[in-house]
Amino acid sequence: GAVVSQHPSWVICKSGTSVKIECRSLDFQATTMFWYRQFPKQSLMLMATSNEGSKATYEQGVEKDKFLINHASLTLSTLTVTSAHPEDSSFYICSARDLGGDSEKLFFGSGTQLSVL
Amino acid sequence: GQNIDQPTEMTATEGAIVQINCTYQTSGFNGLFWYQQHAGEAPTFLSYNVLDGLEEKGRFSSFLSRSKGYSYLLLKELQMKDSASYLCAAMDSNYQLIWGAGTKLIIKP
Numbered sequence: 096g097a098v099v100s101q102h103p104s105w106v107i108c109k110s111g112t113s114v115k116i117e118c119r120s121l122d123f124q125a126t127t128m129f130w131y132r133q134f135p136k137q138s139l140m141l142m143a144t145s146n147e148g149s150k151a152t153y154e155q156g157v158e159k160d161k162f163l164i165n166h167a168s169l170t171l172s173t174l175t176v177t178s179a180h181p182e183d184s185s186f187y188i189c190s191a192r193d194l195g196g197d198s199e200k201l202f203f204g205s206g207t208q209l210s211v212l
Numbered sequence: 213g214q215n216i217d218q219p220t221e222m223t224a225t226e227g228a229i230v231q232i233n234c235t236y237q238t239s240g241f242n243g244l245f246w247y248q249q250h251a252g253e254a255p256t257f258l259s260y261n262v263l264d265g266l267e268e269k270g271r272f273s274s275f276l277s278r279s280k281g282y283s284y285l286l287l288k289e290l291q292m293k294d295s296a297s298y299l300c301a302a303m304d305s306n307y308q309l310i311w312g313a314g315t316k317l318i319i320k321p
Contacts (some may be wrong), residue, residue, distance in 0.1 A: 184259075203255055
C-alpha cells in the first residue's frame with residue numbers, strides 16, 4: 096500500500112534554531128499534503144495544507160513565517176520550524192492525499208517529536 | 213461552526229462487539245474517515261465513507277448517514293491489540309479534515 100515517509104522521527108534543538116521536517120510519498124504522487132501538530136491528550140490539529148507548486152494555505156492562528164512549508168515536488172513537502180521556542184515542542188505529523196483508486200485516501204507519516212530546549 | 217463529537221472513552225471485553233459513534237457538523241461534506249491511533253504513533257487509516265450505508269472490512273465496519281450527520285465504527289471479535297484511540301474526521305468542502313478528539317477504547321480480558 097501507499098507509504099508516507101517522515102523524517103526525522105525525533106529531534107531536540109536549542110531555542111532559536113530552525114528545524115526542518117520532511118514528508119515524502121513513496122509510491123504515489125501527492126499534489127496535496129497536510130501538516131498537523133498534536134499536543135498531549137489532544138487530537139491532531141491541522142496547521143496547513145501544502146499544494147505542489149503553490150503557496151501553502153495556513154489555518155487560522157498558525158504563523159506562516161514561523162512554520163515555513165515548501166512543496167516543490169509531487170512527492171516531497173517540508174515543514175521548517177524557524178527560530179524554535181520551547182512552546183513549539185510538539186508532535187508534528189504529515190499526511191498525503193492519494194487520489195488514485197476507487198476513493199480518496201489519506202496516508203500519514205510516522206510523526207516527528209520535536210523538543211526545544 | 214464545524215465540530216465533531218465522539219465519546220471520550222469506552223470499555224469493552226475481549227471477543228465482544230463495540231460501536232463507537234460520531235456526529236459531525238461541517239461546511240460541506242466530502243467524506244467521513246475513521247483512524248486508529250496507538251499511543252505515541254501516527255494515526256492509521258481504517259475506513260472512508262462518502263455514501264450512506266455500511267462498509268464492511270474484516271472485523272471493522274463503518275456506517276454513515278449523511279442526513280443525520282452521523283457515523284459509527286463497529287469493531288467485532290475484539291482483541292487486546294484493538295486497545296487504542298479511534299479518531300473520527302469529516303472532510304469539509306475545502307478538503308480539510310475536521311478531527312474529533314478521539315475515543316479511547318479499553319479492552320479487558
